[in-house]
Amino acid sequence: MLLAVLPFYPLISFLLLILFKKRLSWAQASFLSVGAMFLCTLTSFILVFSLDSAPDNVISVHLWQWFTLGLSVPSASSATESAINFAFYLDALSAVMICVVSGVGFLIHFFAMIYMKDDENYSRFMAYMNLFIVAMLILVLADNLVLLYLGWEGVGLCSFLLIGFWYQEKENVLAARKAFIVTRVGDTAMAIGLFMLFNSLGSLNIQELSSLATMQWSIESEQAYWICLMLLGGAVGKSAQLPLQTWLPDAMAGPTPVSALIHAATMVTAGVYLIARMNALFSLSPEVMNYVAWVGGSTLLLAGFAALAQSDIKRILAYSTMSQIGYMMLGLGAGAWSASIFHLMTHAFFKALLFLTAGAVIYALHHQQNIFKMGGMAKKLPFETSLFAIGLLCLMAIPGTSGFFSKEAIIGELWSSSTAGAALWWCAIFGALITSIYSCRLFFLVFLGNTRFTGAIESSQSKRLKGALITLAVLSLIGGFIALDFNTIFNSSVIAWSDSGQEPSWLHTVAIATPFVGILISWLYFKVYRVALPEEVARLAEKSETHFIIRFCRNGLGFDWLYSNVIVTPFTFIAKLNKRDVVDQILMGTAWYVTLWRDVLSASQNGLIRWYAAGFAFGLVVIVGAWLL
């Protein structure tokens, strides 16, 4: 029963906040939203602990029947109607997700409470954040794909609302619109996938689907291929992977807590969750698994290169998020389901930490986000510096941190996986190298060297803010020791994933050594950033503005340019051509014709008897004339 009320805490809080809006004081609004999140977290933990004693390690609750779907397929003759329920299903996989969503969500709400204190629309902000948590919980708890889709669209909506939270600036609104439209492409693919699934299997319940699919379809069947491809499309859109990745860097226009919550820790990992949830289906289509791996592999390299050239601290973190989700996708594609979910969890911890710490730094520097204008913060903001360093160490996967355990778990399974292989292993290793290089570049530019920031630095002294950050830092460090047991969920794999016995012995050594090599390279290569005078760094920053390759990388390897020229420009051109809308013109022509006759006929009803008489005569003449001829 506890499970049923879980999404309702934030929902009630959202409704109250949106109803009373500015009538609530800061304290009241904070109490409502953060309190709801606290209850949510508490409930989640209780649920997770009670999961062990539950039968089959599954808790499910049926709230009400939403609607029924009829069938018109002869192949599924047994069932004629399939009920879509409002029902929640909690197993080890969704348990990890609700812990991340409500736990990390709670800490970020806590941070946002301080960070957004002076905003005039504070309660609207908290309302949207709560609504996001509701949608995300529905997404991860859904027992059928329709309910999952509801949550899926819900988080998309909240993402849109929160990116465009400061809607007075046009740039933010454009970013929000871009995020919404680009993810819509993926969502459409996913909807088509759902239609195809229902059409061929006659059910959308996730558990039923998994068992039906393994029973009815053979490996590499045509249907499984197309359906998995469509679902992959949805996952790619939501998780900002190639080729629908362009919205994520722009999404950083939103407030920093939003970037931490939605665009790093939770929503963008929904795609990973979807694929892991549908693992039985994806196992039936090794070809699509291979695509998943390649999507992840190419995205992590692309995002890594783009992150190397950015000058905005939040954009670096955004590209880094893309790259880390690339790792998760790569792991999923290789069949390393539990490693990917593990990485999802640890990534949520350290990326939320990185974003929030970056937010604290930006806050202290009066909303300066350009890293070339920071520098030397280690002396001014020692607290933020140490936390950021912890986050970066996890990101680089230095042994002992949580990132190390999860990332090595993924990389370790790549080489021998039948759907990934050595090429993708090298991709991942190279990606790890780039990760450590851009992390070092970021750290050197922001925290080392001479101070280039000219204004006064006002660090927030709030204890609550620091508490949230420290909790996240602790989680990032020890998160690797949380044991996740997914055996009950991911044992349905029908393919033998590893062709064991051919792994060279140097694999692990290389994987562990890579981040250190990256640090060494950047220590030497980015020496200027550590020691040079402010003028020197400014000159370098200016030089990089004009360098062709750096500019290419900075603009996300030309994808924005490509899409704007291949899709947006022709589309607006056609739209301009059809400005007067041909179809509309046809309809308006009909309306004009009707109006014309209305005018003629109403003019004939002029009330003048003599005209009527003349009309009779005319009619008579016509009738008689026609009869005679």
Place this chain on the structure above:
Amino acid sequence: MTTIPLEHVLILASILFIIGFVGVIVRKNTLFMLMSLEVMLNAVGVAFIGAGSVWQAADGQVMFILILTLAAAEVAVGLALLVRMQHCFKSLDIDCLNQLKG
């Protein structure tokens, strides 16, 4: 006794009918319109009488008597309306009665 050809009778009736009709259309005074209506009715009557004499049938004359009765009734109603119209509008202009325009 000279017989008048039917064509002549019909031509006379047509001319009378058209005169009456033109009178209905062009006169604005309702009294004159009623009088023109009488002319039209009589034109029809002439046509019936002519046809009756040609075919040596009494039907034509019966029809004429019916038309005469109709005309009498019509005049009675029409003149009553005329009186009310004069009372209401202080005029007999038929174009005053245009309240039913569409």
